[in-house]
Amino acid sequence: MSQHAVNGASCRGKVLTLETINPRVKQVEYAVRGPISQRAMQLEKELKQGIKKPFTEVIRANIGDAHAMGQKPITFLRQVMALCSYPDLLEDDKFPEDAKKRAKRILDACGGRSIGAYSASQGIECIRQDVASYIEKRDFGISSNADNIYLSTGASDAIVTILKLLVSGEGHNRTGVMISIPQYPLYSAALAELAAVQINYYLDEDNCWSLDVNELRRALSEARQHCNPRVLCIINPGNPTGQVQSRQCIEDVIRFAKEEHLFLMADEVYQDNVYAKGCKFHSFKKVLFEMGPEYSDIVELASFHSTSKCYMGECGFRGGYMEVINMDPEVKAQLTKLVSVRLCSPVCGQALLDLVVNPPQPDEPSYTKFMKERMAVLSDLAVKANLTERIFNTVPGITCNPVQGAMYTFPRIALPQKAIDKAKEEGHAPDMYYCVRLLEEEGICLVPGSGFGQREGTFHFRMTILPPTEKLKVVLQKIGEFHLRFTEEFL
């Protein structure tokens, strides 16, 4: 028996404890599914058990989960998924011919004609070709190459993979990554896990959460004192802030990235979610190529998309892709190797993505219904975006920018000093305390602004605009009433 055995294992306690765990894991935070969301789940269970609460249901406005909020799946997408799952249905007259055609094409591209086979690690080739065609069409003819497309498990997976490639160096030489504040906390979580240096640049709340290149310069020059900034991340349309970047601003950012030798990561998963008049989605890829070869031959860009948002809202399928531009071929080989370790992204998600990028065409039988369903979702979201801004801005102490795009609002809330003190007493960030109280009293689950980052001394929450219109009205009204009650309590 070894020395260690003689010492007796039982006295030593567990191998894996909070003291011995990977310290980087401890640093990770992800507010969207943090303690508030867990408490919401518990409250739902208690309601089911018949325990009385001041509300009859929990409304989860904390996460961009369209179907959970009652949005119906698009018929065409699900018909093809059923056909791919159980190809005997290809003989069934009830399915339209274009759905069958898509299913056959996908199955033909699968090993053994089964979506149960592994795909190539980069993704099924004909789907990558369809993605490339989709991008070309979206970007008015700017060419896209299927070799630059990597299918992924949602967008999160691809974002983390690219960050993983970019992190290196130690001490002052450690990779720094610029992210917006407020940010989507996947970024801060991934940076914590990779022990990269997070460089905050602040969006301008007074200008509709716009991005100012001078602020990028400030953040970069400060960061150069203590790390090696190599990456600039942009979310457009914005999460959690709902702004849509102007073409001019994108151009400025690209120029800045080139000047400062930064790798650009463009999170464009809300590219179909643009509501405000005068706003339009411009992809970084398109603007980059419109700026001419002086930029488009040089600036390295990865752009991310997903099946989870836009009109589909198919989060559970975990489908997504990224396009990489100007990536060194040797680096691409490393990327392909790295993704191969996980074998492939879910084939159902790949198949669903194919339908998103290759939807029914005007001469196909499913076209009319598909377009009707798609438009219904998007116009509904536009109505709700407007409604949200309008109602919030009637509440004294709540200030809400227009929801130009995406599916969130990030209003600012004025909190009395006594509420701030009370929160500190309870060991909470002030807006966390606010959100906890709202959840306990009204059954409405939001995420506090502190989970996304915000300017010191300001407080916010993120709310999705996804609840059905009538329910959203009630939610907005209840939040308004709560806000007044809460504010009065601490005056």
Place this chain on the structure above:
Amino acid sequence: MSQHAVNGASCRGKVLTLETINPRVKQVEYAVRGPISQRAMQLEKELKQGIKKPFTEVIRANIGDAHAMGQKPITFLRQVMALCSYPDLLEDDKFPEDAKKRAKRILDACGGRSIGAYSASQGIECIRQDVASYIEKRDFGISSNADNIYLSTGASDAIVTILKLLVSGEGHNRTGVMISIPQYPLYSAALAELAAVQINYYLDEDNCWSLDVNELRRALSEARQHCNPRVLCIINPGNPTGQVQSRQCIEDVIRFAKEEHLFLMADEVYQDNVYAKGCKFHSFKKVLFEMGPEYSDIVELASFHSTSKCYMGECGFRGGYMEVINMDPEVKAQLTKLVSVRLCSPVCGQALLDLVVNPPQPDEPSYTKFMKERMAVLSDLAVKANLTERIFNTVPGITCNPVQGAMYTFPRIALPQKAIDKAKEEGHAPDMYYCVRLLEEEGICLVPGSGFGQREGTFHFRMTILPPTEKLKVVLQKIGEFHLRFTEEFL
């Protein structure tokens, strides 16, 4: 303009190059999808283009991808997946009642009754309960708690997640992880990425690739000189080596883990793939609890399972789960937080897993067909396991252990010194050179033993036993002929 801009970005080259990439990523290797597999893909394309080759098709025996090798999906599983994808089919008379019942139950547990909603990060609760019931039944009543079950994106995802938690310390204090040699290269790849110390213990080829605790002791005591060994990984049934561990050996391993204060990771994805007479699958969980509270209250264990192997072979769905035993509650909270950053595993994979752990029962309409299909796959594999061993052992220079379980054979090949020299000339490992030649000459794609690790001076390859029986016979014969030809060439 900043100093950096003045220097001119274009002269500086790319941000991300092989020199500036994360050095840990460069260390990652994954032979199963390495250069051989990429060359196979290229050869397939060339064949399609009509380019003449010495063969008419490429046979991919490099990866455990059952459907790609012609295995048909199990009807019941796919019927339920179609119903979940397109719930209008619930009205269709063609689907059996038990399939509809399963689909309804899964949909009821989804947000908005849609598999397009995110699930809880740990996985859908009723599916975790079904997994727990399955484990209890498998382990003859030893209790399992749904709170200890985490649904995952295949088994790989969960394995990497647990390793991630366990890695800490620097220098001599860095976490060491014991893995078998030969190993499944997910392990070495994950350890490279996490910069953990890989501790090799060798399986005993002369004893049917069995595991000897003395060898564990040797490896551990050497490793203690330079790192902090905290984890012991076991693959049972074995990949790539196809052995099935005896109950006694599992007991010895558990005792060793307790004595040496090691966290146990049991990769049990081939638990239904046992063919050899006298061999039986014993889960680590069951043996641990049979050893009494002195062990079962203390030893920390994570066990992994997947939808990709066994009789289902549903690799593309990326379904899987892990059960954690004796995990510190604070660590579990960290684990839950960590998986929440990726939101959830693919819901289609979760649903499919539910059917695997909750298959049709004897009183249900799909039972007979389900059992017939299941048995057909497993008995077919048993025939092929036997065939493979028998035929390989008739070839002078090939020595093949019985394929007791899993779906691979890892025969040893004797290579003439001149072949070894030639390989070195070409910059290949000798068995890589052998496999490249086999691929180019016969269109058969295998993975060289060097991709899994092997004792210095020995050479092997891994081959799946998945091709249909008649094709497998041809493959085995062709490899035999190639081996003789290759050996003669270098005598």
